Amino acid sequence: MHTTTGLQEIIYVSTLAADAPIRVVADIAVKARSNNQQRHITGLLVFDGMHFCQQLEGCAQEVADLMARIREDPRHHGVAVLHHGPLDQRRFRRFSLxxxxxxxxxxxxxxxxxxxxxxxxxxxxxxxxxxVDG
Incomplete structure (x- = not known):
């Protein structure tokens, strides 16, 4: 897919750390909304009680920087990128996360x-x- 917008999309999965309380997920969402808004990143976080799947979209450098921070976050492990590529237009314009x-x-x-x-x-x-709660 060729794109002229400069948008990048990443979809990754991970697993909640065994020692992380379930309430940490709400903390992650609240902080991510604020941080993503400042960086013009949008996306969706899906959680099933144990696993995360997150889609992120934004300019290439901002998305790459965020993924580096996500990989280092001790509240989850097993980060595996399922897709990383250009995106013609945002899927989630109405909310930062x-x-x-x-x-x-x-x-x-x-x-x-x-x-x-x-x-x-x-x-x-x-x-x-x-x-979706945005």
């Missing part, structure tokens, strides 16, 4: 087995079923 939780733990387990365009398509397909 949308957040939703899902009850189906197999949903994110299936998603984390995908790569590239297959991961993007699966992520986009699940959006219509989510109740």
């Amino acid at each position: 949308g957040y939703t939780s899902v009850d189906d733990i197999e949903l994110l387990e299936r998603l984390q087995r995908l790569q590239g365009q297959a991961a993007v398509e699966a992520f986009v397909a699940l959006l219509s079923d989510l109740d």
